Amino acid sequence: MSRSSFLGWPVIRQFRSGDVTGRGRSVTSERTRAITSRTEEADTVAQSVCPYCAVGCGQLVYAKDNRVIQIEGDPDSPVSRGRLCPKGAASEQLVNQSGRLTRVLYRAPKGTEWQSLDLETAMDMIAERFLESRRRHWEDRDADGRPLRRTMGIASLGGATLDNEENYLIKKLFTAAGAIQIENQARI
CATH class of the missing domain: 3.30.200.210 (Phosphorylase Kinase; domain 1)
Known part of the structure; x- marks a missing residue:
């Protein structure tokens, strides 16, 4: 049946097929029937x-x-x-998304340009800085000799895009490292 055929009109197909309410296959075009998910x-x-x-x-x-x-x-x-x-x-x-970053970018202190780093180098830099900050700001005891065992040089602000298990592990990591400033955006 050609597109311009009178018998191909949806209303005519509807009545010829007995689908008077127009909710069946008679109102669906061949193109629509050919579409797949x-x-x-x-x-x-x-x-x-x-x-x-x-x-x-x-x-x-x-x-x-x-x-x-x-x-x-x-x-x-x-x-x-x-x-x-x-x-x-x-x-x-x-x-x-075409603009999605798929590599690590790093800008040195006071730098004006971003440079690409491999993931292993970036992870090593983060670990070194984390440990150095922990060491430099460690407080073992307060002025009265009471044990503190904490660092004020590290803080964590988690995001709501992480699931409960990831947030739990991050909390455990930062607590084990001695950080006491641990927060999550979902709670704020």
Whole structure:
């Protein structure tokens, strides 16, 4: 049937097929029937957790050729039962956004230019600075001789994009290092 055929009009198809309410296949075009979901093309599906807030909604991450093609709510998640907020539903853009940084950038003190560093070098720099600050600002006892065992040179401000387990481990790490200034944006 050609596009311009009178018998191909949706209203005519509707009555010819017996679908008088117009809720069946008679009102669906051939083009619409041929459309398939992006998730059908996926090679792999991985379960994940939304990175945006502390709720921890479950996500299904669909990938094809090692590239994320779709992220949807996980219906098996006891937290979100398949639903995502607008940010969570758009988190595929977080992965595939063209402006996303995929390398470590470093600007030296008083520097005006950013330079690329490999991850191992950056992690070593952070660890060295963390340990040096802890050592330099360590307070073992107060003026009256009472034990303190703390450092005032390190503080932590966590983000709500981390899940409970990550925040728990960060709290344990900083407490073990002697930091007492530990806060989280989700609580403030």
